[in-house]
Amino acid sequence: MVSLSCTFANHHDDVNWCAFSNDFFASCSLDKTIRIYSVKGFSELPFSPLRGHAYAVHSCCFDSSGKFLASCSTDGTTLLWSLETGEKVAVLALPGRNPVRISDGTVALWDMHSRKLCSVSACSFASCGQMFVTGSTYGDLVAWDYQMKILYTVKTAHDLGVTCCHFSAQMCNLRLASCGQDSTVKIWIVSQDKQSGCKFQLLHILNNQSAPVLSCAFSSDGEWLVSGSVDKTVVIYDVVSVFIYTLFLKLHVTTCAFSPNLPLLATGSMDKTVKIWKINNGKSSDDALLDRKLLGRSKSCFKQWTEDEVCAWLCEEGLDEVIGTFKANNIDGEALLNLNREHLAMDLKIESLGLRNKVNQKIDALRMTLDSYLTEIPEEFLCPITQEIMKDPVIASDGYSYERTAIESWINTKKHSSPMTNLQLKSTCMTPNRTLKMAINRWLQSQSLCTPSDASKLS
Structure with missing residues (x-):
C-alpha cells in the first residue's frame, strides 16, 4: 500500500x-x-x-x-x-x-x-x-x-x-x-x-x-x-x-x-x-489513476479529463515519448478512451509496434478502471437507513444526514434514538443538507445517471 x-x-x-x-x-x-x-x-x-x-x-x-x-x-x-x-x-x-x-x-x-x-x-x-x-x-x-x-x-x-x-x-x-x-x-x-x-x-x-x-x-x-x-x-x-x-x-x-x-x-x-x-x-x-482518485486529484469521470490531464497521465505511466503526439492531436479524456490500435497507427502515426501495444494496454486498463469506478457510489450519498442514494438529505440532531422520509418514518415509529449511535435524539428537528444535495446532483450528472432536467428536480 x-x-x-x-x-x-x-x-x-x-x-x-x-x-x-x-x-x-x-x-x-x-x-x-x-x-x-x-x-x-x-x-x-x-x-x-x-x-x-x-x-x-x-x-x-x-x-x-x-x-x-x-x-x-x-x-x-x-x-x-x-x-x-x-x-x-x-x-x-x-x-x-x-x-x-x-x-x-x-x-x-x-x-x-x-x-x-x-x-x-x-x-x-x-x-x-x-x-x-x-x-x-x-x-x-x-x-x-x-x-x-x-x-x-x-x-x-x-x-x-x-x-x-x-x-x-x-x-x-x-x-x-x-x-x-x-x-x-x-x-x-x-x-x-x-x-x-x-x-x-x-x-x-x-x-x-x-x-x-x-x-x-x-x-x-x-x-x-x-x-x-x-x-x-x-x-x-x-x-x-x-x-x-x-x-x-x-x-x-x-x-x-x-x-x-x-x-x-x-x-x-x-x-x-x-x-x-x-x-x-x-x-x-x-493503477496510479486510482491513487489520484484516492487523494482527490482526478475528476469524477475520466471522460472529463482535459488535454493537460491526459498528458499528466501519460507521464505517470512512463509514456513521455507520445505526449507531443497526443498534444498535437488534441487528445482529451473522451478521445483517449475511444482510441484503439488502428487509431494509434493510422491517425496518431505511432510507428513503433511495441510502443503502440504499450499505449493500448494502458488505455485498456484505464477503461477497466472506469467501468469499476462508475459502479462506486460514495458512501456519504447513501442514507444510513435505506442504503439508497438520498434525494432530500437532512441533518438530524445526531449530526448525521438521512433521507428525509426515512428519518421521519424512523421517528414516527417512536424510535427516538439515533439510527447511527443508538443514543437518545435531543431533538426531532431536521436541517436540509443543501451542500450534500448539490454534491449528489453533480455526481449523478457526472455518472450520466440523470439528465439535467432530472438533476434540477434534486436542486
Whole structure:
C-alpha cells in the first residue's frame, strides 16, 4: 500500500512540521530553518533554506493561493515569505514576544492584507471558513466562529492535553480529527446547531498507538487519516472502514501531511529527516489513476479529463515519448478512451509496434478502471437507513444526514434514538443538507445517471 519515495536529511535538528501546497513542499526544524522543495522532482529551491528566525521554527503553512509561506517560532514572530523570491514579506510579532506555537494558548490570528493582529486563533479552520477549533494543554477542544465567539466546548477531549487537530476539507458531514497525550486519535462529526451554532458528536476513538500522538491530518478528499506518535509509528486509517496500515520509523514522529493533489504522504521525525511516501492503495503501478482518485486529484469521470490531464497521465505511466503526439492531436479524456490500435497507427502515426501495444494496454486498463469506478457510489450519498442514494438529505440532531422520509418514518415509529449511535435524539428537528444535495446532483450528472432536467428536480 505504501512505499518510501525519498528521504530528506538536510535539517540539522528535529523536524517539527511539514506542509504541502499544489506545487511546493516545506519542512521546518529546531535548526531555525525552513526548507522548500518543488513537488515536481522534489528538488530544493535555489533560495532554500529560509533563514530569519532566531530560534526553533515550530510550524509552517502555505496560503490558499500558493504564493506565500508562513512560519512561526520560539522567537515570538510569524514570518511571511514569498515563494517567488524567498524574501520576507512581513514580520508579525506576537505581543510580549511569547513563543509562537500551534497550541500554547496564545496563537494569534493575522489579517494577511493589513498584516495586523486580529485576535486569538486556531489549530484548524473548517473548509467553510466560518469556524475554527483550538486545542489546549488542558485537553479541551473549543469551536469558535470567525468573530471569535465560542460556539462549543468539548471538555477533556483528550486526557493530559490536545496536541493537534485537523478538519477534513469535505463540506458534507464535516469531520474533525484530534489527537493528544492520551495516545488516542478521535474523529468527530461537527454539525450545525440552532442554539449554539455547532455541536460535536464523537464518531471513532482510535487506540492504535501506544504513546502520545503528536500529529494528525486528513487527505484532501477526507477518506484517509494519518497520525504520527512518540511510539515511532505512523498509522494510516481508511476513515470509513477504519482500515489500518502502520509505518515504523527510527524515532518519535512529530508531523505528517498529505499532498492535496498527489498520492503522497510526508512524515517528519526527531531523527532529523523528512520522508515522502507514495500511497499505492494496495494496487500495482498500473493503477496510479486510482491513487489520484484516492487523494482527490482526478475528476469524477475520466471522460472529463482535459488535454493537460491526459498528458499528466501519460507521464505517470512512463509514456513521455507520445505526449507531443497526443498534444498535437488534441487528445482529451473522451478521445483517449475511444482510441484503439488502428487509431494509434493510422491517425496518431505511432510507428513503433511495441510502443503502440504499450499505449493500448494502458488505455485498456484505464477503461477497466472506469467501468469499476462508475459502479462506486460514495458512501456519504447513501442514507444510513435505506442504503439508497438520498434525494432530500437532512441533518438530524445526531449530526448525521438521512433521507428525509426515512428519518421521519424512523421517528414516527417512536424510535427516538439515533439510527447511527443508538443514543437518545435531543431533538426531532431536521436541517436540509443543501451542500450534500448539490454534491449528489453533480455526481449523478457526472455518472450520466440523470439528465439535467432530472438533476434540477434534486436542486
